[in-house]
Structure formats: C-alpha cells, structure tokens
Amino acid sequence: MKIAVLGATGPTGLQFVLEALKNEHEVFALVRNPEGLSSVTNDKLKVKEVDILKEEDLVETFKNTDAVVSCLGCRPSFLGWSPITFYLDSIKPIVNAMRTANKKRLICMSSWGTVSTPEEPRIIKYFLRPIFLSSTLKSMSDMEDYLKDSCSDIDYTVVRPPGLTNDPSSEKEIKAEEGQCIPDIVGRIPRRDVAKFMLECAISHDWNKKCVAIGLET
Incomplete structure (x- = not known):
C-alpha cells in the first residue's frame, strides 16, 4: 500500500512511519523539515519538503498514494490565551488536495474529549480542558465538524x-468505540499503538466516516 503521511516528523507521525515501513508499505512523508527523518533509512520511504498549508504542494504526491494519514498536531495554549485554529486550517488544504488528486481515504488524529460529555474523565473535565486544552480541543472539534458537514465525498x-x-x-x-471517550479504561496509550490502529484503518477501511475513540484495557 502507498501512504502519504503528514506530520511524519512529530512523535506520533514518526511512529506511524516506522510501523508502516515495518509492514512493508510505501511511505511518502510530506514534511516541513526533512532533517527530522534523517535517521530513518528505508528504500520504501520517500521524503518531500512541503508547506502543509498549501494545497498545490500536496496534490502530486497524493495522486500516487492509496491513503492519506495526518498525524499533524500543535502545542497547546496555556489557559487558551493564544487561540488555536491549526487543525481546521490544515485539514482544508489536505481535503482540497485529495479532491484534486481524486483520492478519498483519509485517516487523521484528534483526541478524547473534543466535545465535553458527562462521561469524560475528570482529569480532562477539571484540569486538562480548562488549563491547557480548551483552544486545542476546540480546533480539533472544528476539524471534525468540517469533515462531517462538508466532506461527504471523503472516506x-x-x-x-x-x-x-x-x-x-x-x-x-x-479497544475502539464511536464516541468522545471510552469510560472505565486506561487514560493513556503509547503512540506506537495509536499508529498501529491508524494503519489498520487505512488498510481495512474500518470506521469509515466515523470519529472513533481508542484505548487499552486495564
């Protein structure tokens, strides 16, 4: 399988690249700084320097791939002092480039609790959300809404x-469930496990047009 990966130099994106290469898939890493992947050597890895916010930088690579995987992320804003729009800002050129390239399969990562629910863990509700993640989770939620409301043509x-x-x-x-979180389950997960799940989704087309929470059994 040929997979385009955005955010490949980030901590989760790198784990995805390694997992995909381990399983002998071809990986096209679209990055701002190719030096971030200089330690990974594999004949099936191709690295291209791009501006991820420019649709025209993405189209040609997307044409030659079977799926697009986004592990893009940004640092949280303390107390929401600096509004974050990155997740919505980045998903739009990705989707537009996919449309131009006539590609449909997209896997992207957000987080538990993009929208507050009664069952969300207390650490998110009373600590992480108000102090660190309010703006980040809002931008992730905006990204999810954009996909649900404006991307019926994208799988x-x-x-x-x-x-x-x-x-x-x-x-x-x-463990995977459609929804914001999985109650009564471990609230932390290794990035490599996330990468494995995302790769499985790209291959199998499971959870098509869904937002799925994942976690590990205790």
Missing part, C-alpha cells in the same frame, strides 16, 4: 486517543 476516519506516551507498544488489543 475519513478520525482517531481519538487518550493521553499519549512514548512507551513501546503495549502489544495489547486496542
């Missing part, structure tokens, strides 16, 4: 993980 899957760690893969079965 998207939004993957919502809980807190991310840099631990090795747990090698456990990943």
Whole structure:
C-alpha cells in the first residue's frame, strides 16, 4: 500500500512511519523539515519538503498514494490565551488536495474529549480542558465538524486517543468505540499503538466516516 503521511516528523507521525515501513508499505512523508527523518533509512520511504498549508504542494504526491494519514498536531495554549485554529486550517488544504488528486481515504488524529460529555474523565473535565486544552480541543472539534458537514465525498476516519506516551507498544488489543471517550479504561496509550490502529484503518477501511475513540484495557 502507498501512504502519504503528514506530520511524519512529530512523535506520533514518526511512529506511524516506522510501523508502516515495518509492514512493508510505501511511505511518502510530506514534511516541513526533512532533517527530522534523517535517521530513518528505508528504500520504501520517500521524503518531500512541503508547506502543509498549501494545497498545490500536496496534490502530486497524493495522486500516487492509496491513503492519506495526518498525524499533524500543535502545542497547546496555556489557559487558551493564544487561540488555536491549526487543525481546521490544515485539514482544508489536505481535503482540497485529495479532491484534486481524486483520492478519498483519509485517516487523521484528534483526541478524547473534543466535545465535553458527562462521561469524560475528570482529569480532562477539571484540569486538562480548562488549563491547557480548551483552544486545542476546540480546533480539533472544528476539524471534525468540517469533515462531517462538508466532506461527504471523503472516506475519513478520525482517531481519538487518550493521553499519549512514548512507551513501546503495549502489544495489547486496542479497544475502539464511536464516541468522545471510552469510560472505565486506561487514560493513556503509547503512540506506537495509536499508529498501529491508524494503519489498520487505512488498510481495512474500518470506521469509515466515523470519529472513533481508542484505548487499552486495564
């Protein structure tokens, strides 16, 4: 399978690249700084420097791939002092480039709790959301709404993980449910496990046009 990856130099994106290469897929990493992947050597990896916010930088690579995977992210804004619009701003040129390239399969990552619900963990409701994540989660929610409301022609899957760690893969079965979170489950997950789930979605077309929360059993 040929997969275009955005955010490939980020901590989760790098794990996705490594997981895809391990499974012998061809990876086209579209990055701002190619040096971020200088330590990864593989004949199936092609790295291209692009401006991810410019549709014209993405189209040609998308034409030669079977799926687009976005692990793009940005730093949270303390107390929401600096409004974040990155997730919505970045998904629009990605979708437009996919349309121009006549491609439909998109996997992207957001988070548990993009919209507050009664069952969300207390640490999100009373600590992370008000202090660190209010603006980030709002931008993720705007991205999800854009996909749901304006992208009926795109076969998207939004993957919502809980807190991310840099631990090795747990090698456990990943639980998945449509919704904002999975109650009574571990609130942290290794990035490599997230990468594995996203790769499985790209291959299988499971969770088409869904926003799916994932996590690990205790």
